[in-house]
Amino acid sequence: MSETVSGVVFLAFAFATIGGAVMMLATRNVVHAAFWLLEVMLATAGLYLLLSAEFLALVQVLVYAGSVAVLVLFTIMLTLRRREDAIRPYEPGWAAAILATLFGAAVLFAVERFASQLPPGTMPASVPDLALFGQTLFTAWAVPFEIASLVLLVALVGAVWWSGGDGS
């Protein structure tokens, strides 16, 4: 990737991300919402590419756009009795909208307020390479890595245990 991120590319990915999130919340069909979530995850992978995090972009596509989207779609299909049940009633949630708007405005204000303490505007030219990423992950972060694999194993067993039918 180039050292400088062009504003046009960033704006395209930002529009895809936020527009997809808005559409996911605006559509009343749960299946359509799952596909909009998939689109948001793919646009986020593009943002990771802009930030020269190629490995994370690949993991994002594999884990979120692949497994999580399929898992969500399977759950939707398993928990719908009729095709019409995918259409949800209209739920504006005005109180939640006000709260989320206030929260977002507060965070944006804080980011703007402390902008002078952030690192300077342009991206550093030095790009960390993938080999260094792997080396760091398996030396300095080896113990957290093993704990993360244990977390995944426990989550796997727990998910099978909870969703398995006849055992209970």
Next chain:
Amino acid sequence: MTLLQPVGLLSFMALSAVLFSLGLYGALSRKSAVMVLMSLELMANAININLVAISRFSAPAELTGQIFAVFSMVVSAAEIGLGLALVIALYRQRKTVEIDSMQELKG
């Protein structure tokens, strides 16, 4: 920010804040358990963008933010798996995925 100039850290953080707020709104307002879990994924996604962006702009050689983002992805993958398993368990018992049907502990 003009169009052809390099993008700064502020733009990424603003994008992440907007995405997080949208996820917060979805998680608080939806009544379908699957939609709530999908909104939680949106919020986790916003956090990951923030981690990677700050790591890239402040200390790109140390990669700490990217490694944190990997661990955060692990936790959110475990969360969505367990959450959807809970939704299926709820559906077996109640034949519905509405959050309103879970209120045994309501005072």
